[in-house]
Amino acid sequence: MVSLNGNVFFSDNVxxxxxxxxxxxxxxxxxxxxxxxxxxxxxxxxxxxxxxxKKENLNEKENNIALIFSNKASSLDTDRKHQASIENDAEYFxxxxxxxxxxxxxxxxxxxxxxxxxxxxxxxIFDRFNAEHLQLYANSLLxxxxxxxxxxxxxxxxxxxxxxxxxxxxxxxxxxHKTEEITRLYNIL
Amino acid sequence: xxxxxxxxxxxxxxxxxxxxxxxxxxxxxxxxxxKKEDVSLLxxxxxxxxxxxxxxxxxxxxxxxxxKYTKLEQMLILSLGKVIEASNIPLNxxxxxxISTTKGNIDALEKENNFPKNRAYxxxxxxxxxxxxxxxxxxxxxxxxxxxxxxxISAAKRFICEGKYDHIFITSGDLVTKFILSGFxxxxxxxxxxxxxYDKNRIGINLGEVVASVLVTSSEENLPKEAVEILGDxxxxxxxxxxxxxxxxxxxxxxxxxxxxxxxxxxxxxxxISAHGTATPFNDEMEAIAFNRLEMDNVPLNSLxxxxxxxxxxxxxxxxxxxxxxxxxxxxxxxxxxxxxxxSQKINIIKxxxxxxxxxxxxxxxxxxxxxxxxxxxxxNN
Numbered sequence: 089m090v091s092l093n094g095n096v097f098f099s100d101n102v103x104x105x106x107x108x109x110x111x112x113x114x115x116x117x118x119x120x121x122x123x124x125x126x127x128x129x130x131x132x133x134x135x136x137x138x139x140x141x142k143k144e145n146l147n148e149k150e151n152n153i154a155l156i157f158s159n160k161a162s163s164l165d166t167d168r169k170h171q172a173s174i175e176n177d178a179e180y181f182x183x184x185x186x187x188x189x190x191x192x193x194x195x196x197x198x199x200x201x202x203x204x205x206x207x208x209x210x211x212x213i214f215d216r217f218n219a220e221h222l223q224l225y226a227n228s229l230l231x232x233x234x235x236x237x238x239x240x241x242x243x244x245x246x247x248x249x250x251x252x253x254x255x256x257x258x259x260x261x262x263x264x265h266k267t268e269e270i271t272r273l274y275n276i277l
Numbered sequence: 278x279x280x281x282x283x284x285x286x287x288x289x290x291x292x293x294x295x296x297x298x299x300x301x302x303x304x305x306x307x308x309x310x311x312k313k314e315d316v317s318l319l320x321x322x323x324x325x326x327x328x329x330x331x332x333x334x335x336x337x338x339x340x341x342x343x344x345k346y347t348k349l350e351q352m353l354i355l356s357l358g359k360v361i362e363a364s365n366i367p368l369n370x371x372x373x374x375x376i377s378t379t380k381g382n383i384d385a386l387e388k389e390n391n392f393p394k395n396r397a398y399x400x401x402x403x404x405x406x407x408x409x410x411x412x413x414x415x416x417x418x419x420x421x422x423x424x425x426x427x428x429x430i431s432a433a434k435r436f437i438c439e440g441k442y443d444h445i446f447i448t449s450g451d452l453v454t455k456f457i458l459s460g461f462x463x464x465x466x467x468x469x470x471x472x473x474x475y476d477k478n479r480i481g482i483n484l485g486e487v488v489a490s491v492l493v494t495s496s497e498e499n500l501p502k503e504a505v506e507i508l509g510d511x512x513x514x515x516x517x518x519x520x521x522x523x524x525x526x527x528x529x530x531x532x533x534x535x536x537x538x539x540x541x542x543x544x545x546x547x548x549x550i551s552a553h554g555t556a557t558p559f560n561d562e563m564e565a566i567a568f569n570r571l572e573m574d575n576v577p578l579n580s581l582x583x584x585x586x587x588x589x590x591x592x593x594x595x596x597x598x599x600x601x602x603x604x605x606x607x608x609x610x611x612x613x614x615x616x617x618x619x620x621s622q623k624i625n626i627i628k629x630x631x632x633x634x635x636x637x638x639x640x641x642x643x644x645x646x647x648x649x650x651x652x653x654x655x656x657x658n659n
Contacts, residue, residue, distance in 0.1 A: 193420065
């Protein structure tokens with residue numbers, strides 16, 4: 089399911105990720121051909137960001153929105169695919185189109201390209217969702233004028249489980265930017 | 278604004294197991310790169326800087342049982358242990374830990390690897406290092422492609438300035454594995470000969486393995502002679518391509534601009550640039566364009582990839598440490614592998630070891646995903 093600001097706006101009962109993400113992509117009317125070349129983690133992160141940033145009336149040329157993402161499984165879903173392609177000498181076929189996605193921050197690049205974000209990027213790996221460090225890092229970027237807004241969150245894809253939780257931080261808004269609130273919102277999911 | 282410093286430091290590489298030895302070897306022009314033929318790593322010959330597992334194990338067995346730790350874990354623990362010991366800082370609630378790596382224990386995915394598959398999670402790597410030393414705070418793992426090592430310094434500064442920590446230890450490392458070699462080879466990015474950053478005849482990168490560790494601190498007391506202050510830092514995306522650098526050097530240009538602005542200095546005040554210089558045709562060209570746009574074409578510049586190869590998640594931290602020692606010695610080191618300029622714009626590549634009073638240097642890196650990071654450091658004169 090996909091929800092925005094607490095309202096579920098898309099749900100699908102399918103279990104498998106490829107079917108789910110394709111339906112969500114169609115539902116969101118995200119017309120972007122590069123989407124189909126992305127790996128699972130990037131598709132998940134890209135679509136979650138797109139759902140959120142669509143509402144922001146972004147500038148076509150450039151936007152200063154920093155990206156601070158995190159997860160537990162890094163890019164292991166794609167790492168396993170690359171490893172499978174080199175495991176046996178008889179079937180050795182590493183592919184650059186797969187290998188490039190063996191880094192978790194590639195999804196930040198995909199989002200930056202789509203939304204023209206020439207901004208701060210950082211990908212952290214934690215054992216579980218770590219609101220405190222996302223909050224500290226976002227505060228630092230806003231305080232020092234490195235970013236006008238910060239898109240933060242958790243985007244994890246591992247074997248058959250996946251989840252994405254993103255939130256936008258800016259200088260003014262209704263929900264106070266503090267660890268307790270971020271954790272509360274994360275736990276509603 | 279809280280001041281932050283890069284303090285005690287260590288490098289474990291094929292050029293030595295401490296920063297001083299490694300820097301001494303660089304000053305003698307010695308490279309850790311060697312041509313290899315090892316089909317268990319890559320079907321064709323390649324050139325890399327690889328540390329002997331036996332040597333690491335021998336060192337590690339002096340402090341703990343090496344059989345319980347992967348090669349990368351042994352290296353990270355050995356290196357970080359030396360920095361913690363030298364700094365003499367008790368690991369209390371105000372002390373943080375950042376681990377910078379792109380692939381961590383990725384070799385745990387290999388069929389013949391004896392460690393459990395879950396060792397491939399970098400969060401597990403974080404826990405292993407955290408528990409070995411008894412850090413009170415959860416390890417923060419930073420994995421942001423080839424800017425990870427230098428971005429870790431920037432992140433440490435930011436977390437300290439937010440008041441969460443007084444000191445942060447950073448350790449960084451990646452191994453030369455079949456995983457990495459096969460991937461870069463599939464991009465046709467590898468050179469079988471020692472790499473030649475910025476040179477007319479450059480054909481690609483060499484991979485290398487290194488572990489580098491530092492202390493980042495807000496305390497001005499008990500700093501070593503090579504310590505530097507972090508004046509400004511920034512990371513900017515190219516918003517252009519996930520595996521190719523921007524033709525205009527946009528992200529790198531913006532990162533340096535933003536770091537200079539924060540440092541409140543001009544491009545002319547930078548004495549030396551420790552650049553990324555991977556020796557791929559596109560990367561080096563992109564950097565030359567960016568540095569020209571920044572009017573830094575006369576600032577002495579080197580790439581250290583000719584000594585270590587590209588050490589991925591460790592490279593930015595490794596090269597910062599060498600830069601610190603370069604400033605301490607007031608010496609610019611040769612950009613190894615360079616003979617004749619092979620980029621379209623003029624840049625001032627260091628061709629001989631040159632004595633020069635150095636007060637400020639810029640470290641830059643760029644990586645997959647379109648990321649670029651720049652950090653400016655100033656001598657502390659301890």
